[in-house]
Amino acid sequence: MTDLSPAPRRAYIEVEDLSVQFPTEDGLVRAVDGVTFSIDKGQTIAIVGESGSGKSVTAQAIMGLVNARTADVTGHVWVDGQDIVGMTDDELRKMRGSTMAMIFQDPMSSLHPFYRIGAQLTEAVNVHNKVSKKEARDRAIEMLQKVGIPSPEKRIEDYPHQFSGGMRQRVMIAMALINSPSLLIADEPTTALDVTVQAQIMELILELQQEYNTAVVLITHDLGIVADAADQVAVMYGARVVESGVIDDIFYKPEMPYTLGLLASVPRLNQVRADRLDPIPGNPPSPIRLPSGCVFNPRCVYKDRVEGDLCATERPALLPTDLGHMVRCHMSKEDREAVATIALGTLGRETA
Amino acid sequence: MSEIANESHTAGDAVLRVTDLQMHFPVRSKGLFPKTIGQVKAVDGVSFDVQPGETLGLVGESGCGKSTTGRTALRLLEPTSGKVEMDGIDVTRMSAKDMVPLRRKAAMIFQDPYNALNPRHTVGAIIGAPFAVQGVEPAGGVRAAVRELMDRVGLNPEHYNRYPAEFSGGQRQRIGIARAVALRPHFIVCDEPVSALDVSIQAQVINLLRDLQDEFGIAYLFVAHDLAVVRQISHRVAVMYLGHVMELTSREELYSRPLHPYTHALLSAIPVPDPRAQKNREHIMLSGDLPSPVNPPSGCVFHTRCFVAQDICKVDKPVIREFEPGHQVACHFPITEYLGSTLIVGPDPGLTPESDLEGRQDGDPMEQAGDSDLIHEPGTNYTDGTDSLIDPGPGLWR
Numbered sequence: 001m002t003d004l005s006p007a008p009r010r011a012y013i014e015v016e017d018l019s020v021q022f023p024t025e026d027g028l029v030r031a032v033d034g035v036t037f038s039i040d041k042g043q044t045i046a047i048v049g050e051s052g053s054g055k056s057v058t059a060q061a062i063m064g065l066v067n068a069r070t071a072d073v074t075g076h077v078w079v080d081g082q083d084i085v086g087m088t089d090d091e092l093r094k095m096r097g098s099t100m101a102m103i104f105q106d107p108m109s110s111l112h113p114f115y116r117i118g119a120q121l122t123e124a125v126n127v128h129n130k131v132s133k134k135e136a137r138d139r140a141i142e143m144l145q146k147v148g149i150p151s152p153e154k155r156i157e158d159y160p161h162q163f164s165g166g167m168r169q170r171v172m173i174a175m176a177l178i179n180s181p182s183l184l185i186a187d188e189p190t191t192a193l194d195v196t197v198q199a200q201i202m203e204l205i206l207e208l209q210q211e212y213n214t215a216v217v218l219i220t221h222d223l224g225i226v227a228d229a230a231d232q233v234a235v236m237y238g239a240r241v242v243e244s245g246v247i248d249d250i251f252y253k254p255e256m257p258y259t260l261g262l263l264a265s266v267p268r269l270n271q272v273r274a275d276r277l278d279p280i281p282g283n284p285p286s287p288i289r290l291p292s293g294c295v296f297n298p299r300c301v302y303k304d305r306v307e308g309d310l311c312a313t314e315r316p317a318l319l320p321t322d323l324g325h326m327v328r329c330h331m332s333k334e335d336r337e338a339v340a341t342i343a344l345g346t347l348g349r350e351t352a
Numbered sequence: 353m354s355e356i357a358n359e360s361h362t363a364g365d366a367v368l369r370v371t372d373l374q375m376h377f378p379v380r381s382k383g384l385f386p387k388t389i390g391q392v393k394a395v396d397g398v399s400f401d402v403q404p405g406e407t408l409g410l411v412g413e414s415g416c417g418k419s420t421t422g423r424t425a426l427r428l429l430e431p432t433s434g435k436v437e438m439d440g441i442d443v444t445r446m447s448a449k450d451m452v453p454l455r456r457k458a459a460m461i462f463q464d465p466y467n468a469l470n471p472r473h474t475v476g477a478i479i480g481a482p483f484a485v486q487g488v489e490p491a492g493g494v495r496a497a498v499r500e501l502m503d504r505v506g507l508n509p510e511h512y513n514r515y516p517a518e519f520s521g522g523q524r525q526r527i528g529i530a531r532a533v534a535l536r537p538h539f540i541v542c543d544e545p546v547s548a549l550d551v552s553i554q555a556q557v558i559n560l561l562r563d564l565q566d567e568f569g570i571a572y573l574f575v576a577h578d579l580a581v582v583r584q585i586s587h588r589v590a591v592m593y594l595g596h597v598m599e600l601t602s603r604e605e606l607y608s609r610p611l612h613p614y615t616h617a618l619l620s621a622i623p624v625p626d627p628r629a630q631k632n633r634e635h636i637m638l639s640g641d642l643p644s645p646v647n648p649p650s651g652c653v654f655h656t657r658c659f660v661a662q663d664i665c666k667v668d669k670p671v672i673r674e675f676e677p678g679h680q681v682a683c684h685f686p687i688t689e690y691l692g693s694t695l696i697v698g699p700d701p702g703l704t705p706e707s708d709l710e711g712r713q714d715g716d717p718m719e720q721a722g723d724s725d726l727i728h729e730p731g732t733n734y735t736d737g738t739d740s741l742i743d744p745g746p747g748l749w750r
């Protein structure tokens with residue numbers, strides 16, 4: 001390549017053909033395989049998919065957290081025009097906590113059990129800013145206040161275990177957002193919480209996102225949370241993005257058979273018992289033995305609509321089917337729309 | 353369908369009846385001579401029954417006492433007080449030895465298909481274990497019976513000699529189910545049986561449990577924290593909070609006309625997988641976390657988080673009572689109006705004429721969304737005709 005200048009970037013975050021492979025004793029684990037999506041400031045993209053589909057590894061790669069010694073990372077993660085892939089550890093450390101931050105299902109993965117939360121929060125401020133002790137402390141208290149911790153000037157002296165599960169989640173959010181990052185990655189942030197607390201935490205994340213105009217990558221397996229919080233959705237299956245688009249495209253005009261299966265199998269509060277669920281047959285693939293061709297083909301009930309054995313032999317590309325709506329499937333658009341009508345009959349009714 | 357009781361059943365007997373059940377665990381001090389310094393009131397005065405062939409859902413947030421209720425109901429725990437009857441027989445203080453023949457009639461399915469199966473036993477041995485334990489020799493032999501069970505739950509009988517580690521999460525749950533139904537029990541406690549599974553696999557397992565119920569007339573006590581899953585499988589639902597049943601009624605009633613403030617809050621907190629509907633819902637945001645069951649609030653245990661609590665709630669514990677026929681609630685001020693918490697209850701798709709449906713699928717989805725007669729407007733009362741949209745649907749129990 002002769003052109004050394006980066007191509008013009010349209011979105012704030014551009015993940016481009018990102019792949020992560022782990023060589024293991026059992027064979028090569030293809031955890032992430034050519035993932036592509038983009039997201040602007042103030043927007044939320046939800047990554048959905050079954051466990052093992054590569055959501056967390058994608059998040060780790062965006063944060064530059066995948067260890068280059070144990071894994072092979074290719075592709076690009078452009079954050080505001082800078083490529084995370086290939087950055088040195090020093091460069092990454094500067095980005096993490098200031099430009100981008102991450103929250104997890106388990107708050108203890110970002111809080112140290114033996115230090116007071118005040119010390120941890122001020123440390124997070126000091127790493128990236130030259131400020132006085134008092135300023136850092138004030139910032140910590142302000143942030144705790146913001147995430148809804150009552151009497152923060154007192155609680156700042158407490159250790160993580162002195163907080164309840166929901167409160168600890170809030171402390172972790174305070175920690176992640178204390179330097180107002182422009183990218184927040186939230187990996188199943190409410191999965192371990194009860195619904196009433198989950199609702200509080202999701203509301204908090206969305207409120208703070210608005211305040212700071214943060215780009216959010218929200219990883220979840222809960223389609224309800226996606227419907228509630230996302231602007232864009234990327235559906236992952238077998239290490240690949242199989243469909244992506246704005247939220248209405250994914251929920252009301254999906255075309256990829258895995259997305260259809262996912263939508264048809266989720267139990268709904270607005271569905272009655274007489275109505276059987278329509279599960280996807282079979283089981284998800286092993287990342288060591290990803291099926292050839294379309295990764296979904298062993299479970300796909302529509303593959304006979306594709307000529308020959310293309311589904312089993314040829315990997316479909318992620319192609320636009322509509323403005324901003326990408327689908328990875330060999331079927332013709334006509335067929336994809338036809339099977340969507342078959343699969344989502346009940347959903348069509350529900351949204352009608 | 354599930355009305356068919358097990359033949360060996362005496363008419364009129366519930367497969368399970370618990371009355372004023374309490375299960376308190378001692379909290380001990382640390383040190384050389386631990387003393388009991390308090391009680392975890394895990395279950396604190398719970399009453400319900402499970403009828404033959406019925407599914408009673410038990411929902412609530414973690415720590416509210418669901419699993420303890422299930423385990424006490426099977427007498428895996430001896431209750432602190434109250435009564436447990438299985439098939440009309442009082443088993444509250446029965447010895448383990450006397451329980452043995454009753455164990456044939458009841459079984460349990462666990463949440464974690466990874467830990468519930470012994471990794472060193474073959475799948476065949478695991479599924480066949482109940483025959484050995486109970487000294488039952490099925491016609492045709494254990495091996496044939498196990499293979500038949502494997503086939504019935506959707507496992508390949510050829511995999512008889514494989515080990516649990518060779519199976520996926522969903523398949524392991526099928527192994528657990530096959531073992532649970534081996535002796536054709538009347539009653540199974542399912543403790544979060546699909547909570548650890550991906551949605552596409554969840555649906556497979558829920559359908560399997562429903563099919564087995566229809567085929568064998570098994571009654572389930574279905575413990576889960578996911579209200580959508582519970583709705584999918586239950587005939588009646590009990591909502592628990594901090595060791596108490598707050599509300600107990602039919603599935604249709606609970607999801608369309610909840611009475612307890614906590615049920616309203618729970619339903620409103622669950623996001624529905626339908627962006628437009630979700631954006632139109634109102635949310636009741638509960639403040640705070642669950643109080644500790646060691647030191648539950650006075651009066652109504654929910655009063656610290658309740659959005660309609662009055663002074664009396666702090667001192668006077670509401671007794672669960674029948675507010676309407678078949679609808680029990682433990683609250684001084686049940687909420688009878690629509691709060692935005694309930695759902696967009698559409699007509700049962702199974703009942704909608706095909707022609708009607710076809711027409712709805714094409715056209716501009718935005719326009720269809722505007723066709724909002726299926727959506728409860730916030731502030732709408734139940735009485736103004738919206739309840740005609742709530743259709744119990746065909747094939748229902750009772």
Ligand SMILES: Nc1ncnc2c1ncn2[C@@H]1O[C@H](COP(=O)(O)OP(=O)(O)O)[C@@H](O)[C@H]1O
Binds near residue numbers: 022024029049056058
């Ligand atoms: N460090 C690692 N070494 C080897 N395999 C890994 C590693 N991290 C993740 N994987 C594998 O990569 C796949 C994708 O994992 P993950 O991204 O965690 O899935 P998800 O978050 O969608 O559940 C899984 O099969 C997982 O076992």
Ligand SMILES: Nc1ncnc2c1ncn2[C@@H]1O[C@H](COP(=O)(O)OP(=O)(O)O)[C@@H](O)[C@H]1O
Binds near residue numbers: 378392415417
């Ligand atoms: N064996 C036990 N000893 C002490 N406390 C227990 C025991 N089992 C459960 N508990 C406590 O009882 C309460 C109810 O627990 P559980 O029945 O497991 O709730 P759920 O299944 O609804 O999450 C919790 O506070 C839990 O910590």
Ligand code: SF4
Binds near residue numbers: 294297302331
């Ligand atoms: S490419 Fe073939 S197997 Fe894959 S989703 Fe499309 S039809 Fe199904």
Ligand code: SF4
Binds near residue numbers: 684685
């Ligand atoms: S009794 Fe009072 S505190 Fe308890 S749920 Fe009813 S209104 Fe709320």
Ligand SMILES: [Mg+2]
Binds near residue numbers: 055056057
């Ligand atoms: Mg993950």
Ligand SMILES: [Mg+2]
Binds near residue numbers: 418420544
């Ligand atoms: Mg439990």
